[in-house]
Amino acid sequence: MPTENLTFTSATGHELAAVLDVPEGPAVGWGVMSHGFTLGKDSHATARVCRELARRGVGMLRYDNLGLGGSEGDFADTSFSLKVQDTVLAAEELRRLGHEPELLVGHSLGGAAVLAAAAEIRPHAVATIGAPFHPGHVTHNFEHLMADIEAQGSAELKLGPRRLEITRAFIEDVEQHDLRGYIRDLDAALLVMHSPTDNTVGLDNAGKIFTEARHPKSFFSLDGADHLLTRRIHGARAAAMIAAWADQYFSGAEQAARAAD
Numbered sequence: 411m412p413t414e415n416l417t418f419t420s421a422t423g424h425e426l427a428a429v430l431d432v433p434e435g436p437a438v439g440w441g442v443m444s445h446g447f448t449l450g451k452d453s454h455a456t457a458r459v460c461r462e463l464a465r466r467g468v469g470m471l472r473y474d475n476l477g478l479g480g481s482e483g484d485f486a487d488t489s490f491s492l493k494v495q496d497t498v499l500a501a502e503e504l505r506r507l508g509h510e511p512e513l514l515v516g517h518s519l520g521g522a523a524v525l526a527a528a529a530e531i532r533p534h535a536v537a538t539i540g541a542p543f544h545p546g547h548v549t550h551n552f553e554h555l556m557a558d559i560e561a562q563g564s565a566e567l568k569l570g571p572r573r574l575e576i577t578r579a580f581i582e583d584v585e586q587h588d589l590r591g592y593i594r595d596l597d598a599a600l601l602v603m604h605s606p607t608d609n610t611v612g613l614d615n616a617g618k619i620f621t622e623a624r625h626p627k628s629f630f631s632l633d634g635a636d637h638l639l640t641r642r643i644h645g646a647r648a649a650a651m652i653a654a655w656a657d658q659y660f661s662g663a664e665q666a667a668r669a670a671d
Contacts, residue, residue: 427480428473439660441513444520458645610637
């Protein structure tokens with residue numbers, strides 16, 4: 411699928427690296443995807459889902475959060491609030507490019523972010539993949555650092571060759587967010603996707619999100635997948651389901667179908 415590299419400005423003023431996955435034929439619709447906590451736009455879950463959506467006619471903008479991948483800034487300055495703000499700015503960038511963001515997709519903590527950002531973006535459809543019901547769930551990734559963060563104000567999280575600083579301010583910010591109001595007031599169709607074998611964010615999170623949401627809402631089980639959608643087939647299945655489900659919510663779907671006839 412064709413891709414376009416671009417940047418847009420974060421709420422912090424730094425430039426964020428982004429990729430636009432463009433359908434080869436007429437686009438059925440357009441959307442924005444928010445990646446997981448430290449994963450980036452090129453992670454398996456984000457890149458594979460967006461590429462497959464583009465193959466199915468849905469153009470997608472994915473981007474690196476502050477201090478990750480090709481984006482400027484220091485990861486130590488990130489927060490869940492900033493992740494939500496930058497998701498809104500990503501949608502504004504898509505509009506600047508002439509495409510209405512009718513779909514929001516979020517993986518893991520990105521799923522929580524799109525649920526919160528939807529009130530401002532006002533998409534027609536929102537899909538979450540392995541999302542936590544409470545954004546503070548992310549702190550389980552560095553429970554072993556909590557004492558140091560509390561005592562020193564920050565600590566270094568080691569992720570293979572990467573070293574990312576986690577601050578007390580980040581923890582305070584993520585813990586204060588409650589998604590229930592956003593989910594209850596969501597003025598968009600919702601698709602909750604989760605694997606029953608997700609050992610990072612348990613399936614009960616999907617149940618809580620689904621229960622809080624109003625109709626129209628749907629649930630799809632990503633049987634056999636891990637949290638990161640490591641196997642290519644699971645990212646493809648997720649994208650196929652999102653594309654089929656979201657088709658009815660794209661205002662350009664009927665026009666694209668007529669153009670293809």
